[in-house]
Amino acid sequence: MADKCHLCLLGLIFVSSLLTGKEISVFCNGVDDAHVFISSGENVRLSCNNALPDCTSTTWIYNKDSTTVELIYSGIKNKDAESHERLSLGSDCSLNIKNITKEDCGFYTCRPFVNDKQLGTDARVSLHVLQVSSSSSQTEISAGRSVTLSCQLYSYSYAGVSCDDWIHSERIHLFWVNQAGVKLTRSDSRYQILSSSDHCLSTLTTTLLNEDHNREWRCEVTHRNQVKASVTQTLSRVQVRKQTHDQLWKMIVIIVEFTVFAAPIVILLQIICARRAGKKNLQHLEEMVMNTILE
Incomplete structure (x- = not known):
């Protein structure tokens, strides 16, 4: 059934785009497919347009490539589904999925069952992430x-x-x-x-x-x-890198400014020390001369 639907879909797509160039809804077996686009990490709600008043008759089926999984059967979650912890059924029988990932993209089908018999047509949703x-x-x-x-x-x-x-x-x-x-x-x-x-x-x-x-x-x-x-x-x-770069330049500026202001002080201290050292040497020389004369 799904393969026939895919062939029908492809036929309509190529006929519409290559021959007429006109816009056409994806349509197969009398049912329009809804397209839902969502960003990863967000929550999404997939509507079931053909749901019966009692959601215990609702079944949600997920299909991607060759994988087919019943996510909801008769209103009850399938605990074996990998995404079951992120799934919930809305009061209107919509399928709610939390924290969408790229693996959630695919083809979702809402199918009403009563006494194990399908009533009405499928409601299909293509989810794009x-x-x-x-x-x-x-x-x-x-x-x-x-x-x-x-x-x-x-x-x-x-x-x-x-x-x-x-x-x-x-x-x-x-x-x-x-x-x-x-x-x-x-x-x-x-x-x-x-x-x-x-x-x-x-x-x-x-x-x-x-x-x-x-x-x-x-x-x-x-x-x-x-x-x-x-x-x-x-x-x-x-x-962050820009701030580090700016901080480095600020440190360089501070070092340069400190060097500029500190250099005269260092030179002055050296002069004072040199003069003090010179006076001590002069006093020592005078003492030596006096001692020599006395002898």
Whole structure:
């Protein structure tokens, strides 16, 4: 059943994108698929549009690649599911998932059962997870160092369909914006922006400045021209190195100032000591001469 649905989905995607170029909803067997985009670490709620009043008839099924797991069966969580501790069933039979990870991306199906018989059609949700990572650890971040930020969209993959084909047909875009909300482009000489056609990946590479302390770079994903999710990356240790650099210069300035003011005092003390030493030598010489005369 799932394979036939996938074939139907692929057929519609390619026919719509390659032949007509018009927007079309992913549709199979009379059911529209909902697309939900979420940032990693956040909580998400997946609606069950065909739920019956009594959630004890609700079953949630998770599918990704060749993996199929019943997360909820007849309103009860499957304790053998790896994510069961983060799952809960809402009063409207929606599926709630806490602290989303990239492994949670996939295809979710809400299916109503009564007396072990399915009633109505499936309600399907495609969950896409957006995640940003940095090439440098926090201890390596400093002004003058090059850093690469990677923004990746984890999605349900269909056999034989590349990520590039899928996001093109669904009009999904990944891009970077600065803290003012201005889209960064490849024409900006300070940033090198690259996109991967195989992994729904966009990277931003730049050389950090002292002014980049607490500066925000945000990766956004749009679906059919609407922003669906975003992740903000802030590099907050740039100033730590900057402060250390400033403190070093302050110490050098203090040492120079101390040397400038202390040098005359040292010279004066040396002169005084020399004069005192000269007087003692002169007195000693006079005593020697007097002793010689007396003898």
